[in-house]
Amino acid sequence: MTWLVPLPVVMPLLGAALTLMMPRRPRAQRAVTLTVLSAALAVAVALLALTVQHGPLVMEVGAWTAPVGIVLVADKLAALMLVVSAAVTLCVLIYSIGQGMADGNEETPLTVYHPTYLVLAAGVTNAFLSGDLFNLYVGFEILLVASYVLLTLGSTGTRVRAGTTYVVVSLLSSVIFLSAIGLVYGATGTLNLAHLAERVQDLPPGLSLALEGMLLLAFGIKAAVFPLSAWLPDSYPTAPAPVTAVFAGLLTKVGVYAIIRTKTLLFPDSPVGDMLMFLALLTMVVGILGAVAQSDIKRLLSFTLISHIGYMLFGVGLASVAGLTGAIFYVVHHIVIQTTLFLVAGLIERRGGTTSLDRLGGLSRVSPLLAVLFFVPALNLAGIPPFSGFLGKLGLLQAGVEVGSPMAWTLVAGGVVTSLLTLYAIARVWNLAFWRMPHPEMPSVPDVSPAAERARLLGLSDPSPSGAMLPRLMIVPTLVLVALGAGLTLVAGPLFDVSDQAARDLLQRTPYLEAVFPREAP
């Protein structure tokens, strides 16, 4: 069944080519994109089922065997990430189609949106499946290039300004990654991850630490780990709501995924665990303090996004089975929840005309449905039982207590404080935007001024007519994601099992290595 492995990468790329060829037919574009992403979801689910039953699947691209050719490897971690990312991209796509149709951009379609979105999906899946360091770099570049385009859609002044920061920072991290690849190749003579896993052990400790440091630096920028995270809250909130949602859900997690791979497969014995935990603590606390200080929902959510990356890093830093299990579970939970919250922020912007907490108010009376859509994932993020956020945090805290070092205990305390502050930040949004008396400035009729009209013509790019009814195609995918996030509680047992198996495989390393080099035991 190895032929399934490259499909999640190849199908979106072919779909992108196909949608590029029909720029004047938005309906066909939508149909192709929907079909491709649904198929990718189906393939991802099949891959997860297969890897859980039979272990990692390896596809040798062009039938060149492992150290020479490029391999795509779907192990449990990669397959799990694929399923979640495919589900999230599909829901966000439906949301953005709903938004586009409601804004009437049938006449002036942003022809580049669908192809770019598919390329982004292909880049993300390629990064997850890659069994080769250079291919991982290519995956990163694919998704980054697509994200540059999506972030600057419509190229308004604000977006160009925010996009500049984002592009330059991402380029810098790409150059660091590329240099690290060059150095790794110079030191070991290979870039295949499984091959590297053996050869890195023979390197002098100082050299291997330097290589790991460079890789972690590059991935840390992508994952928005604290001292390297300033670009995120500046750039994400300016993009159209669905774009921000999919970025927030997936792009930083690709960085986290790369950190997990580097740490477990390439440098299992490295001494950076404590440093990672220290960074995790700073990321959690500084991120959430930033969130508390914000007065705009999208910016606030961007800061909680950074803050909660700290939890995942905490689990990776512990480097125990329980820690990694918690981290993987938390990644799954956080992808779903953070995407949902950004989609809801898009709905709030649509209904209330703004996402500024200074000007919103009384939304729970105006739109009870919106209140429910916000309330459930918000509590989930803050970690209120019985939601998956609570289970994920509990798993991580237990793992920390189990390790029991002073650093781990500090992190446990930091995790609890961050959770409480998240609740505070979320409660502030709730009180100001939903419970307060409606603001007199809040428009109750659709805005038909020329400026709003032009914004509407830009389609996905600008805040759409405020006060309008929420289109059903935007509500339904949000509702599905909210349900999915809440439903994670119901499947928490099996999900924890899969995460646990994935974590064990990662720490043992042999399943991965034997899958890539089947004959001779490496």
Added chain:
Amino acid sequence: MSPNLWYVLLIGVLFAAGVALLLERSLTRVVMGVVLLGNGANLLILTTGRAGGAPIVGTTPQDQMSDPLPHAMILTAIVITFGMTAFLLAMAYRSWYLTGHDEVQDDVEDRRIMRQAEQDRDRSEVGEDDTPDSEVAAAGAAAVIPTPRDPREHS
């Protein structure tokens, strides 16, 4: 295999110049910085492979072949850097079109802090020193941040 010293020096110079340009405000210079950094990284990859004859079976004995893998990687990296340069140039042009210059502006948070500092200074100059600090901070935080104007409003 030890790399040529001149290569190493050149890589160092390229990286240093690239980083210096990257720290500039003007987007055009940033583009040039990215190009230099990209070339530095490519050269770095090149030095990691063995030098030798063309890696084609039949033309060169196998032990004198150069290592083809870095070449393949550099080709890929060149294509990516090329695309990025084009995108950055387009963005610099767009920025110039919208604002009349291509300088990277401060982010929202920086502008907010500067505004707050300005307000604090104004207040202390006027002599309202009896205002509690917390109140000043609250006033600063509540200040509306001006978003950059879109010149198309006037076109």
